[in-house]
Amino acid sequence: MNTTNNSKKGFQFAVITIVTFLLFLAFQVLAANEKISLDFYRYASGFLMILVFTSSIIGFIFSVKGRKDPSSFKKIFGLIANTVLFLLFVVTVIVRFIDFQNTIY
Structure with missing residues (x-):
């Protein structure tokens, strides 16, 4: 396998991640302005x-x-x-775990 292919795939997934995150933010704005229903926003x-x-x-x-x-x-x-996006994911998981632990005790 061509080693430069890994860098290209990493770049493509970075772009996909950024675009989907921006879509998430757009849905959040639309839901806040009541342009879309909350059920559609949740899913x-x-x-x-x-x-x-x-x-x-x-x-x-x-x-x-x-x-x-x-x-x-x-x-x-x-x-x-x-x-950066992976670290944000790890931090989110850790924070959720800590919040879950705090609700138990």
């Missing part, structure tokens, strides 16, 4: 957040696999974007 935003989490994890894996590829804009952008 659509849940689906989009699952896509964001999945694509950020997959993109992070591809970016890490492509770390030895020659330097390019796509490689650096994919690595930075996927790392």
